[in-house]
Amino acid sequence: MTSVSVITPSGSAGKDVELPGEIFESAVNIPLMHQVVVAQEAAARRGTHATKTRGMVRGGGKKPYRQKGTGRARQGSLRAPQYAGGGIVHGPVPRSYAQRTPKKMRAAALRGALSDRLSHGRIAIVSAFVEGEEPSTKDAFSVLCTAIGATGSRLHRPVLVVVAADDELSRKSLRNVPGARVLDSGQLNTYDVLASDHVVFTQAALEEFVGRVTGAELTVVEAPAKPARAKKTSTAKAKADEAKASEAAADEGTADEPEASAVGEDTAAADKPAARPARATASRAKKPATTDAAQADADSEPDEAPPAVRRRSSGTARKSASSGTDAEQTEEQA
Numbered sequence: 001m002t003s004v005s006v007i008t009p010s011g012s013a014g015k016d017v018e019l020p021g022e023i024f025e026s027a028v029n030i031p032l033m034h035q036v037v038v039a040q041e042a043a044a045r046r047g048t049h050a051t052k053t054r055g056m057v058r059g060g061g062k063k064p065y066r067q068k069g070t071g072r073a074r075q076g077s078l079r080a081p082q083y084a085g086g087g088i089v090h091g092p093v094p095r096s097y098a099q100r101t102p103k104k105m106r107a108a109a110l111r112g113a114l115s116d117r118l119s120h121g122r123i124a125i126v127s128a129f130v131e132g133e134e135p136s137t138k139d140a141f142s143v144l145c146t147a148i149g150a151t152g153s154r155l156h157r158p159v160l161v162v163v164a165a166d167d168e169l170s171r172k173s174l175r176n177v178p179g180a181r182v183l184d185s186g187q188l189n190t191y192d193v194l195a196s197d198h199v200v201f202t203q204a205a206l207e208e209f210v211g212r213v214t215g216a217e218l219t220v221v222e223a224p225a226k227p228a229r230a231k232k233t234s235t236a237k238a239k240a241d242e243a244k245a246s247e248a249a250a251d252e253g254t255a256d257e258p259e260a261s262a263v264g265e266d267t268a269a270a271d272k273p274a275a276r277p278a279r280a281t282a283s284r285a286k287k288p289a290t291t292d293a294a295q296a297d298a299d300s301e302p303d304e305a306p307p308a309v310r311r312r313s314s315g316t317a318r319k320s321a322s323s324g325t326d327a328e329q330t331e332e333q334a
Contacts, residue, residue, distance in 0.1 A: 001025075002118060003221065006203055007147050009131045009139065017125055017203070018219040020210060024118045026111040033190055036109035039099040040191045047095050054079050054087030106190070107213070113193040122198045124148060125206060129170045140173035144180065148198040155179035160196035162188055164204040185209040 001018040002025065008014055019025075054060070060079025067074050079086045117123050124147035129140040145151065148159060161182045163170045174182050181192060185208040193199055201209070207218045 001219070004123065004125050006125045006127050006220075007143065008127045009129065009143050011143075011146055014222075015127075016221045017206065018221060019118065019123075020214055020216070020219075023111050023210065023213055024115055024123070026108070026115045028112040028116050028119075029108065032105060033109045033112055033194065036101055036106055036190050037194065039101040040189065042097040042099050045097040047097050049092040050094050051088040051091030053089070053091070054081060057085065057087050059085070109190040110188065110193065113190045114199070117193060117199050122148075124198065124200045125203060126200060127203050129202070130173050133169070135169055135172040137173050137176055140170065141177055144174070144177070144200060147200050157197040158195060159198045159200060160192050162199065162201045162205045162209070164202060164208055167202060167204065170202060186212070 001021055003016045003018050006015040006017055054077065057079045060077035062077075064075050064078050065072070077086075081087055081089045114123070126143055126147050129143050130136050131139070144155075144159065144161070150156070155178065157179070159180050161170070161174055161180055162185055163182060165184045165186065171182050174180050181196065183189075183192060185205040188209060203218075203220075210216065210218045
């Protein structure tokens with residue numbers, strides 16, 4: 001089932017109506033609807049057209065001239081079809097154009113037309129068009145525009161309004177609205193549904209129509225969820241207000257921070273050029289510190305260490321050492 005909100009004259013939607021699926025969710029059979037519409041238009045023809053034959057027109061009782069001797073074609077009356085003022089041959093005669101359309105076909109076509117309008121969101125339900133007991137075209141037109149979502153002082157597309165059989169107040173209020181066609185629930189048909197862009201039911205008319213077609217009562221659901229939604233929105237608004245208040249407090253608390261940060265940035269910018277040379281001097285100072293430490297270690301070594309250790313890198317020292325060792329080897333051999 002599809003739920004549709006009921007619009008009140010005040011413009012609010014207080015109830016939801018569940019439309020039965022066997023009526024508003026049927027298959028849309030276009031050839032069937034075409035056949036039913038053609039039959040309905042044909043049945044609307046009066047069929048009173050007629051013409052007079054040569055026996056019905058006045059005059060022509062005398063033979064215009066003699067039968068022979070004139071050289072002309074023989075004629076028996078001046079009211080023959082070939083003469084002006086004569087009778088009509090094979091002209092239209094009164095007849096009925098009604099076509100036999102089974103009841104089930106008409107019902108199926110109407111269900112398909114209503115289902116098509118509902119699938120496009122063009123079915124609306126109104127609790128009443130006028131509040132009170134006096135007809136008012138202005139109030140009824142305002143409610144009708146609210147139901148179909150139209151704007152302006154006139155209807156640009158045709159609208160079908162279905163009212164209850166005893167609802168004379170709505171009928172009198174809408175009978176002078178251009179573009180609005182008012183029907184009883186028992187007069188609802190396929191042609192008028194397809195010829196209108198929107199179909200607007202009153203709640204009483206919809207109950208009559210559903211009860212006559214399905215034999216069941218219309219399901220009306222109260223909408224208590226709207227106050228709950230209002231509470232949710234109110235709590236959401238409260239949370240949003242609290243968030244805004246906290247943001248405002250944070251902004252007030254940090255109002256002086258930009259100046260301090262600006263001063264800090266200035267000082268940092270001033271310190272950055274001085275910090276780089278300090279790091280450089282520190283790194284440079286570390287190198288002599290290491291050399292001094294090495295010299296201190298060298299000084300702390302005992303005096304017994306031969307000074308030749310420092311001269312090992314030179315070539316002469318290596319030669320002398322090698323020659324000394326060779327001499328010692330020869331002496332040992334000897």
